[in-house]
Amino acid sequence: MSTLRVTAEVLTIHEHPNADALELAQVGLYRAVVAKGAYRSGDIAVYIPEQAVLPAGLIEELGLTGRLAGRASDRVKAVRLRGELSQGIVCRPKALTETDLERAATEGTDFAGLLGITKWSPPIPPTMSGEVESAPELLPWVDIENLQRYPDIFAPDEPVVLTEKLHGTACLVTYVASTGRLLVSSKGFGSKGLALREDPRNLYWRAVRGHGVAEVAARLAERFGAERVGIFGEVYGAGVQDLVYGADARSAALGFAAFDVCAEIGGRVEWLDAAELLDGELPLVPRLHEGPFALDKVLELASGRETVSGRELHLREGVVIRPAAERYSPVTGGRAIAKAVSPAYLTRKGGTEYE
Incomplete structure (x- = not known):
C-alpha cells in the first residue's frame, strides 16, 4: 500500500465521453469524475486519494453521505461513474478557504492532518x-x-x-x-x-x-x-x-x-x-x-x-x-x-x- 498524502494539485480537465453534466479532472495519471464546469484546466484543487478515510463532517460537506466505501461509508475507493474510472476525490474543502493553494501545490503541503483524513488499515484475519x-x-x-x-x-x-x-x-x-x-x-x-x-x-x-x-x-x-x-x-x-x-x-x-x-x-x-x-x-x-x-x-x-x-x-x-x-x-x-x-x-x- 502506498503512502497517504492529501495535496493541492494543478488539474487538467477532460470531457466525460458518456455524461453531459460530468468531466474528468486529471491529477498525475489519475482521473476523478467532477461536475461539469466546476474546474478548468490549470485550476488548483485538493486531491484526496484512494484508501483515504474521511471524517463525517467532510463527507457531508462534499455531498458524499452514504456514497463511499466501507462499513461506515467513509473510505475513498475507485469506482466507475457512467463508464469512466474515477480514482480519488477532487475538491476545495471549506477548511482551506483561506489557504494559498498555489503555494501549497508548489511546496507539496500535506493537508491530511488538518482535514482529519487518515489512511485505511485493512483488517487482520x-x-x-x-x-x-x-x-x-x-x-x-x-x-x-x-x-x-x-x-x-x-x-x-x-x-x-x-x-x-x-x-x-x-x-x-x-x-x-x-x-x-x-x-x-x-x-x-x-x-x-x-x-x-x-x-x-x-x-x-x-x-x-x-x-x-x-x-x-x-x-x-x-x-x-x-x-x-x-x-x-x-x-x-x-x-x-x-x-x-x-x-x-x-x-x-x-x-x-x-x-x-x-x-x-x-x-x-x-x-x-x-x-x-x-x-x-x-x-x-x-x-x-x-x-x-x-x-x-x-x-x-x-x-x-x-x-x-x-x-x-x-x-x-x-x-x-x-x-x-x-x-x-x-x-x-x-x-x-x-x-x-x-x-x-x-x-x-x-x-x-x-x-
Missing part, C-alpha cells in the same frame, strides 16, 4: 495474526507508490523490469547471521517494528517453513558475508484473499512467491536482484517484461489475466516496475520502484483487502 514481539533487527518492506500518482519516477526508455503484482499478503523474513535468529512478520506488523512469534498455525510461518525460506536466507548470508538477509514474498491462495491463483492457503498447498531480497553488508543495506539470486531456490513472482520504460506498455501489462497458475484463472492485480539497475529516486525519496494497478481489479465486486 486470525490466521495472519498472532503473538508479536519487538524486532529491531527486522528488515522492513517499503511502501510502493502508484505510477499513476507519480508518473516521473522512471525516465523515458530507462531499462526496467516488470513483474506481476500478486493479490496475497506480504511476508517479511529476516535472517540474522550472528545468532541464526529468524524473524517473520507481515507488512502491517513489520511497519511497527514487530515480528510474529513462531506458531505452526500462523500463515506466514507456515509459508516460511513450507518453502524453506530460512535455509535460503542463511545460504545467502554466508555467500555475501552479510550481517542480515531479508527475503520478501507474497503468500497467497484460498483463505488469504479473493484472488487465489489455484492455490489453497488452508492446506499444505499454500502459495508463496518471492519478489525482493536485500542484504546488510558492512553495515549497509543493499537491494539485490531476486530473480538472479532466488531462481531455483524459491518460487518467484512472474517476470512479464524487460526493456525500455514505456507508459503504454506498463498500463497494458497491468491489466489482463494472471500468469501465476499458468491457467489464467482470474484477472491480474497489476504490475510492479523496477529499474534494471537498483537506484535512488528523488521522486519517492527512496527506492525507484512503483506499481500500476488494473482498473478491473480496482472495481471488482466482492474483493478482499486483508493485511
Whole structure:
C-alpha cells in the first residue's frame, strides 16, 4: 500500500465521453469524475486519494453521505461513474478557504492532518495474526507508490523490469547471521517494528517453513558475508484473499512467491536482484517484461489475466516496475520502484483487502 498524502494539485480537465453534466479532472495519471464546469484546466484543487478515510463532517460537506466505501461509508475507493474510472476525490474543502493553494501545490503541503483524513488499515484475519514481539533487527518492506500518482519516477526508455503484482499478503523474513535468529512478520506488523512469534498455525510461518525460506536466507548470508538477509514474498491462495491463483492457503498447498531480497553488508543495506539470486531456490513472482520504460506498455501489462497458475484463472492485480539497475529516486525519496494497478481489479465486486 502506498503512502497517504492529501495535496493541492494543478488539474487538467477532460470531457466525460458518456455524461453531459460530468468531466474528468486529471491529477498525475489519475482521473476523478467532477461536475461539469466546476474546474478548468490549470485550476488548483485538493486531491484526496484512494484508501483515504474521511471524517463525517467532510463527507457531508462534499455531498458524499452514504456514497463511499466501507462499513461506515467513509473510505475513498475507485469506482466507475457512467463508464469512466474515477480514482480519488477532487475538491476545495471549506477548511482551506483561506489557504494559498498555489503555494501549497508548489511546496507539496500535506493537508491530511488538518482535514482529519487518515489512511485505511485493512483488517487482520486470525490466521495472519498472532503473538508479536519487538524486532529491531527486522528488515522492513517499503511502501510502493502508484505510477499513476507519480508518473516521473522512471525516465523515458530507462531499462526496467516488470513483474506481476500478486493479490496475497506480504511476508517479511529476516535472517540474522550472528545468532541464526529468524524473524517473520507481515507488512502491517513489520511497519511497527514487530515480528510474529513462531506458531505452526500462523500463515506466514507456515509459508516460511513450507518453502524453506530460512535455509535460503542463511545460504545467502554466508555467500555475501552479510550481517542480515531479508527475503520478501507474497503468500497467497484460498483463505488469504479473493484472488487465489489455484492455490489453497488452508492446506499444505499454500502459495508463496518471492519478489525482493536485500542484504546488510558492512553495515549497509543493499537491494539485490531476486530473480538472479532466488531462481531455483524459491518460487518467484512472474517476470512479464524487460526493456525500455514505456507508459503504454506498463498500463497494458497491468491489466489482463494472471500468469501465476499458468491457467489464467482470474484477472491480474497489476504490475510492479523496477529499474534494471537498483537506484535512488528523488521522486519517492527512496527506492525507484512503483506499481500500476488494473482498473478491473480496482472495481471488482466482492474483493478482499486483508493485511
